[in-house]
Amino acid sequence: MTPAARVQAAIELLDEIIEAARSGGAAADTLIARYFKTRRYAGSKDRRAVRELVYRAIRRSGERPALGRAAMLGLAQEDEALIALFDGAPHGPAPFEAGEAIADASVVPAWLRDRFDPLVDEAEFPALLERAPLDLRVNRLKAFVDEVRAELPESVPTPLSPLGLRLPEGFAAEDHPLWHSGAVEVQDxxxxxxxxxxxxxxxxxxxxxxxxxxxxxxxxxxxxxxxxxxxxxxxxxxxxxxxxxxxxxxxxxxxxxxxxxxxxxxxxxxxxxxxxxxxxxxxxxxxxxxxxxxxxxxxxxxxxxxxxxxxxxxxxxxxxxxxxxxxxxxxxxxxxxxxxxxxxxxxxxxxxxxxxxxxxxxxxxxxxxxxxxxxxxxxxxxxxxxxxxxxxxx
Known part of the structure; x- marks a missing residue:
């Protein structure tokens, strides 16, 4: 897929995700998986790049956009390389037109801002959308924490839970023998x-x-x-x-x-x-x-x-x-x-x-x-x- 085609794919996916949010349909992860299941031509790098674009646009838009294109244009306003891909190239998005709808940047929908616990002030809002870490809980019925750590040298103890281990982003926990044996569970x-x-x-x-x-x-x-x-x-x-x-x-x-x-x-x-x-x-x-x-x-x-x-x-x-x-x-x-x-x-x-x-x-x-x-x-x-x-x- 060309870079422009990836942007257009992200727009199409955002349209599906917006409609699912409106109608109570499937979650974003499920829709993304379905989308690529019928598009075998998309390689792993394409899928990863499109997924990244989709989630960047979602995280940026606290209010639900009317269209996926509006969400992606909002993201593109902050990225010169991305806006340049709105050039009408084959399989890519149409050029941006003056007056076209652009999703505003926000973390929290406006109607929710005053409903948070007072402990969660404006300064805490950005952290609500940071990437979550991958945490494991050691199953004490099958293993001790020290034993699991020895088999996962890339892990570090979680600061608060005595049974938790934190792993780097991208670690395939459910492919590991420790998960298959029941020694660990993925749990925040x-x-x-x-x-x-x-x-x-x-x-x-x-x-x-x-x-x-x-x-x-x-x-x-x-x-x-x-x-x-x-x-x-x-x-x-x-x-x-x-x-x-x-x-x-x-x-x-x-x-x-x-x-x-x-x-x-x-x-x-x-x-x-x-x-x-x-x-x-x-x-x-x-x-x-x-x-x-x-x-x-x-x-x-x-x-x-x-x-x-x-x-x-x-x-x-x-x-x-x-x-x-x-x-x-x-x-x-x-x-x-x-x-x-x-x-x-x-x-x-x-x-x-x-x-x-x-x-x-x-x-x-x-x-x-x-x-x-x-x-x-x-x-x-x-x-x-x-x-x-x-x-x-x-």
């Missing part, structure tokens, strides 16, 4: 800390209420030394179905998976109501803490969707409270940096369930935010998370 350091916040122990009954594909379930099982019982539940059948191969690879045998009906979760969990030692609610959220990995999610979020997410979080917290036994622990986490999903949600829940006692979190990093703690890319080098914990009276 922030997520590792959230699993530790649950303080799950051997022999406990633990509920991972929004388990998804099981990243935190695996970490909880390792903390429990694979002794006890974990009920891993989710309302998304597709995500839950991806858990079993991960459990087998990690050597985890104490997990029972349950598919939930939205808004009727307690029906499927009736047998453990009032019996759980620990309930983890890693709730669906805006994802503002993970823009480093999925910058196009800024284009998917709307005030209406955010309102629905906040209501769902409140509902799931109430479900979790019903599952706790006397003396049990509830941990609430969201990969969000917005006040209404973080300390605001925790504050309202604490008033609604006044019999629960807020507990301090014994995790490294983060800053106090209401009754919980907030980790941010700028302050902690992790994805952004809010986490809070409560104890039920005995």
């Amino acid at each position: 350091e922030g997520s590792q800390l959230l699993s530790q916040a649950a303080a799950a122990k051997r022999g406990m009954l633990v509920v991972d209420l929004c388990a998804g594909a099981g990243g935190k379930t695996l970490a909880l099982a390792a903390e429990m030394a694979n002794e006890g019982r974990i009920v891993a539940s989710d309302a998304d059948r597709s995500r839950l179905s991806r858990m079993q191969p991960r459990l087998e690879r990690a050597g985890v045998t104490i997990v029972e998976q349950r598919l939930l009906n939205p808004m009727r979760e307690l029906e499927a969990l009736a047998d453990i109501r009032g019996k759980a030692d620990v309930v983890l609610v890693d709730a669906p959220c805006s994802g503002t803490g993970t823009w480093r990995r999925n910058p196009e999610t800024r284009w998917r979020l709307t005030p209406e969707r955010l309102s629905r997410l906040v209501n769902l979080q409140a509902h799931l917290l109430d479900v979790a409270a019903e599952l706790m036994k006397p003396g049990g622990t509830l941990v609430y986490a969201v990969c969000s940096l917005l006040a209404e999903e973080g300390f605001g949600q925790a504050e309202v829940f604490g008033r609604r369930r006044s019999a629960l006692v807020s507990e301090a979190l014994d995790i490294s990093g983060g800053r106090a935010s209401g009754s919980g703690r907030l980790l941010t890319p700028a302050h902690d080098g992790t994805d952004g998370f809010f986490v809070a914990r409560w104890k039920a009276s005995c």
Whole structure:
């Protein structure tokens, strides 16, 4: 592909990504993979160059552009070599015309700027879109950290998680024998800390209420030394179905998976109501803490969707409270940096369930935010998370 053809390919992909963001379609990574699956003529260098252009344009545009060409022209205004490729060459983009729409540069959509936790000020915004590091969690059921480090000399310990190792960009973790053996899992350091916040122990009954594909379930099982019982539940059948191969690879045998009906979760969990030692609610959220990995999610979020997410979080917290036994622990986490999903949600829940006692979190990093703690890319080098914990009276 010529350089101009790469730019045109990026524009076409951006059009698809913008439409998917508007309609709730597939994620950018999925669309990029599909695009090149039908274009075998594009070599690895072409694919890498186009992908880089696409993500540079996405990161630059906090507001969803109307067209992929507007997003790419916005990027080209800052790059003389790139704007020169808008020359009408075969397979390349048409020349730029005066008055044509150009996407403005911004990190945060305007309607969201005042909804962030006060700890996340303007100075922290650029870090929300920096490239995320590649972190591994060592699976203590199969390996020790020092053993894994010896096999990964390019790795360094993560600053906050005692089980984490950080690798250089481009490291193919899932091609390594350590991954295939289950000795390591790809998991951001922030997520590792959230699993530790649950303080799950051997022999406990633990509920991972929004388990998804099981990243935190695996970490909880390792903390429990694979002794006890974990009920891993989710309302998304597709995500839950991806858990079993991960459990087998990690050597985890104490997990029972349950598919939930939205808004009727307690029906499927009736047998453990009032019996759980620990309930983890890693709730669906805006994802503002993970823009480093999925910058196009800024284009998917709307005030209406955010309102629905906040209501769902409140509902799931109430479900979790019903599952706790006397003396049990509830941990609430969201990969969000917005006040209404973080300390605001925790504050309202604490008033609604006044019999629960807020507990301090014994995790490294983060800053106090209401009754919980907030980790941010700028302050902690992790994805952004809010986490809070409560104890039920005995």
